[in-house]
Amino acid sequence: MGFLDISNVTKTYGNVEVLHRVDISVQEGEFLVLVGPSGCGKSTLLNMIAGLEGITSGDISINGRVVNGVHPSKRNIAMVFQSYALYPNMTVAQNMTFGLEMHGVPKPERDKALADVAKLLQIENLLDRKPGQLSGGQRQRVAMGRALVRDPDVFLFDEPLSNLDAKLRVDMRTEIKRLHENLKTTIVYVTHDQIEAMTLSTRIAVMYQGYVQQLGTPKEIYDKPANVYVATFMGSPAMNVVKAKVAMREGAPHALVTGHDGTDHALRFSQDNLAEWDGREILLGIRPEAITDPDGADRNSNNIVPITNRIEVIEPSGADTFVTMKLGGRDVIARMRADADVATGRDFTFAVNMEKAVAFDPATELRIQP
């Protein structure tokens, strides 16, 4: 039993099932991020937690109480909407205290809560303005303030940063993280941005086509993706996934991948369990940062495999230089230090950190578990 339990929850619209048997248990004080592409059902799930959408089957409970039929205002939740949803005819102060007023909180208490939150978010000077007179970032703050004054059991955020410009988004991200670290309130946060998911969460649920593909800590999701979808969705540039064949060499399983000229490179796996895949095809997953120039290779790794291959494209990005080569017939991206000595068309020795490599079953696309 967690603080917020989503058990076996399904949602159908008409005959279309948009959420399939979702099971998520959130502990008190956790920051859960629901991440996935547009249309995967994140908002629907969040709205079901809020009580804005009905639950077709299954149970949702908050703080030990099943809330399936409970009105949104009686669930002790607060929500921050993508559009901020500030009441246009009310001042910032009225916006923020409307919920308390509706819940019959006396005026002196409302004013106290308002003052505290306004101070926390540094919006004291905005309290008399109307939402129309605020910038995007200020509206965002007010929307958060409105949620904070309620002091709820659970905060629900639906893509709160997606209407902000890039710089402000990063700042607000940090601020939300700091708020959570100070307040320790349980948060469920929806985003389609995998970087937001990685930076903010204590746990991530990756969703796709109405299924929770994987639920885990950011590190688990990143290093041990449950399937090819999760592996390629999380991380930028995406994980390289190439066809490979397993072969036993010197008693250890190796991945055989073809280079640009058709010759096979043998990459020794760190996982022994792949021995049983001897002679069969797999999908080999390697993140760009696990393929480097030899000097940039991870010194703590026990399994760096050098392979020589032709450089096809070079893309400097300032901090790093991304280099594209061909493996198994696919473009594979390697992440070099900015000053790595690379040139297009040249053969180059790449260092592959096979400790970080993962293997997927090509039939099911599930990760082959050690």
Add this chain to the structure above:
Amino acid sequence: MAAVTQDTAIRTGRITRTFIYLVLVLFALFYLLPLYVMVANSLKPLGEITGGNMMALPGTWTIEPWLAAWSTAQIGVEPTGLKPYFLNSILMVVPAVAISTVLGALNGYVLTKWRFPGDNILFGLMLFSCFIPFQIVLIPMATILGKMGLAGSIPGLVLVHVVYGIGFTTLYYRNYYAAFPTELVRAAMIDGAGFFRIFWRILLPVSGPITVVSVIWQFTNIWNDFLFGASFGGQSQPMTVALNNLVQSSTGVKEYNVHFAGAILAALPTLLVYVVAGRYFVRGLMAGSVKG
């Protein structure tokens, strides 16, 4: 070179503009002509009209015809003037406009923010009511008013106009509220506001433009209605019916000056509404059409 062409451009621009304004002024005068005739003739003694030129300004200015039209002229058989009927119209229009507007707003709110199965069909049926000609409903309406004991009374007229207007007001508010972000309603629900509180505190404060549209539309239609007034007015006939009776009254000479004054009196309230709120009317129509 450049200076010369620019000069010519400005000059031809000025010529076309003068021409356009001239045409516009002519049109405006043409359209104002009936009003001029009515006002001018309502301020002359009757002799000047029957003996002279309709287009001429009054030789002797008098407000006698206005006073007569208002309080002493023969309406049918009674020499009451239009005054009591004006009151009837007010007593009919104000509640009818208020009730139909409030109901339209509530309907629009429900049809956009509290959707239910079949809501679009219901809305379609309400829209359909806008297109039913008055004549078709006269007899069923008379039967129903009779059964309700409202025949020939002002409440009866109010009911008729509310029923007839509700399709239009619902259409206005539904389209207006369709553009209102549903997330705001959801936020208010989470904040703990109920059905009416959300309507009153969140939607109504931003409904000004469409309310002006609804009020003007309903006011003009109900004030100007003749058919329902004549059919169901009974002893409580509205201004339009009384004006007809004034003009058509067959006893004595036709007092054209009084008729003109009466007609202006009958048109005055709608004119006033347009002058006061016309600007918002256009703005509200635009808001509805662009967003809806």
